[in-house]
Structure formats: C-alpha cells, structure tokens
Amino acid sequence: MSNGKGDHRSSPERSALHVAIIMDGSGRWATARGLSRSAGHHAGRAAVRRVVEAAPQCGIRVLTLFTFSSDNWRRPAPEVAELLRIFEAFFTMDAPAFLRRGIRVSAVGRRDRLPLSLREAIEKVEAASQPGRPLHVRLAIDYSGREAIVRAAHQLRQTQDASAEVFAHLLAEAEHAGEPVPDIDLLIRTGGEQRLSNCPLWEIAYAELLFTPALWPDFGAADLEAAVQEFQTRDRRFGRIPEVVHP
Ligand code: IPE
Ligand code: IPE
Ligand code: MG
Secondary structure, three states: OOOOOOOOOOOOOOOOEEEEEEOOOHHHHHHHOOOOHHHHHHHHHHHHHHHHHHOHHHOEEEEEEEEEEHHHHHOOHHHHHHHHHHHHHHHHHHHHHHHHOOEEEEEEOOOOOOOHHHHHHHHHHHHOOOOOOOEEEEEEEEEOHHHHHHHHHHHHOOOOOOOHHHHHHHHHHHOOOOOOOOOOOEEEEOOOOOOOOOOOOHHHOOOEEEEOOOOHHHOOHHHHHHHHHHHHHOOOOOOOOOOOOOO
C-alpha cells in the first residue's frame, strides 16, 4: 500500500502503525456511577493495561497515550495529586511487567514540573527500555503540543537547515522523546468530544481521526481492534488522487 513517497516519516506499511489515543472520559465514567473522579482515573489505568496488551496483535508499533496535558494542571490539586500517584504506580508496577514482555515504555513531555519520585520511576523504566523492541508505549505526561513546537522552533533558529527532518529531531528533543518516532497514523479520542486538546500537533499532520463515544475506562481490546480495522478502510492519499485499479 502506497503512502505518498514525499513523506518519509509516515509508516511505509499499514502495519507497524503509530496509534495515539486521547484517553478522555474517565471523570464522567466515575460520576455516572456515583464514584469520585479519582475512581475513574484508577479504572483508566486498567484500560491502559488492556490496550497495551492488545496493541501488538493490532499491528501497532508505537502507541502514544495522551495521559496528562499541560493544561490539566488547572484541575483541583487533589485530583492532580491522585493522577500523579496513578502515573507513578503505572511506572513502578505496570511498566516493569511490560518490560519483561519485551515492550519498550517511555514518557514524553516536560519533566521539570513532575514530582521527583515520578521522574525517577520514569527514568528507571526508560533505562531498562532499549530501542528496537516490537512495541513502544509512550505516555504523554505534562505534554502540550503547542509548547513542544515553540521550544523546537526556538532551537531551529540556531540551525542553518530548516527542514522538516531537522525540525522533527528538535521536536523530539523538546518533547524529551529521545528520537523522533514515525508520524501518527491513527488518532483515537474516547469520551465523545471531537477536539484535539493540545495533543501532539506536528505528529498528527496526516493522522486519520477517530472519535468514539466510549468512555476511556470502558475501552478495551475489541474497541482498539475495531478502531484499527476502521483505519484500514480509510483511503490515505497524502495529497494524491485515488489509485486507479487497472483490469
Ligand atoms: C481524561 O479523562 C484524563 C485526564 C485528562 C487526565 P477526564 O478526567 O478528562 O474525564 P472527563 O472528560 O472529565 O470525563
Ligand atoms: C484531553 O482531555 C487530555 C487528556 C486526555 C490527557 P481533557 O479532558 O483535558 O480535554 P478538554 O479539557 O475536554 O479539552
Ligand atoms: Mg476530559
């Protein structure tokens, strides 16, 4: 399947996908059950485990999970504190199990505003997480698509070569991502809203968008499979015209 040869950063195949998920709706899931929003975030952590487990059989090579946006610091302090504890639990308890199964786990986003214990937990997992594994799970924490672009643009001013490729490297640095990953092929947002909420903006230039009303804690392996199947039916033209099938 052709992907438009002009864009070397897109996945060359319809497998080895980079899927990103805006994991929204955990608060509403909890409220609808008379539970605290925190209970929704705990249920959301279980959904992360399910989706990571299902990713390899869906042909996913990179899974970017939008976990906490830089705008989410505006939430009440107790909710933010609980979220940070959940992220730490993910990196100390869930991630090591993923590492043992050959999955690479890392974080993208600002590190300087995270609690030291969370930063250390992230660094420990990343140190044990070699590149080249068949699945790379990236949690976007304290992430702002716009801020990452601004930081990378600032660095670009120091260079002679203002190519997209150079920019992608600067952006990866700005995102603390290590190295650039392929463009996002499919962006899923759960929770029913149809907006991007400052997610990775450069990386979604040619992403297929899929919005589902399912609330994040209800999202599971079957939903991920269905989303990827829907993606496979999309005609990605990258500016070209549809391919003509000659008899
Ligand atoms: C997404 O779920 C999780 C984070 C933003 C951290 P929400 O907490 O936004 O859930 P809703 O949208 O209020 O239901
Ligand atoms: C988007 O959810 C961010 C994450 C899922 C991390 P939000 O709940 O913060 O988005 P808005 O406020 O509805 O746009
Ligand atoms: Mg929300």
